[in-house]
Amino acid sequence: MECNEYQRAALRTARDKDAPDEFIHLVLGLVGEAGEIAEKVKKLIRDEGADPARLDRDDITAELGDVLWYTAVLANFFDISLAEVAQRNVEKLADRQRRNVIGGSGDRR
Numbered sequence: 692m693e694c695n696e697y698q699r700a701a702l703r704t705a706r707d708k709d710a711p712d713e714f715i716h717l718v719l720g721l722v723g724e725a726g727e728i729a730e731k732v733k734k735l736i737r738d739e740g741a742d743p744a745r746l747d748r749d750d751i752t753a754e755l756g757d758v759l760w761y762t763a764v765l766a767n768f769f770d771i772s773l774a775e776v777a778q779r780n781v782e783k784l785a786d787r788q789r790r791n792v793i794g795g796s797g798d799r800r
Contacts, residue, residue, distance in 0.1 A: 698763040698773040705764045717768060721761035728754045 692700075706713055731750060739745040763773045787793045792800045 694774040694777050695772050697759070698767060701760050701763040702767055704760075705767075708768050714768060717761055717765040721758065721765060724754060724757040724761055728758070 706716070710716070728751070731746065731754065735741060735743070735746055762776070766773055766776050784793065787800065
């Protein structure tokens with residue numbers, strides 16, 4: 692599935708972007724879903740010795756899907772296509788790699 696095709700499909704299940712407090716709803720939803728992934732990893736560390744092979748693939752796939760849904764809908768809130776988000780991210784990372792600053796911290800490195 693192409694990024695923009697996914698975004699269009701995700702938007703069929705989204706609230707109207709003019710809904711009251713929709714921006715806050717989307718941001719908190721994204722953070723919450725990312726938190727669910729973090730919670731699964733925390734339990735993996737606690738219970739399974741931090742072995743990623745022990746993660747339930749179906750659970751992680753579902754949670755990643757939820758993160759993707761919120762990302763797609765939040766991008767649309769700002770009239771940004773999911774394909775543009777993906778393309779710009781790949782370009783940013785490639786630029787960092789070329790400049791040998793892929794590691795480290797800071798958004799503008």
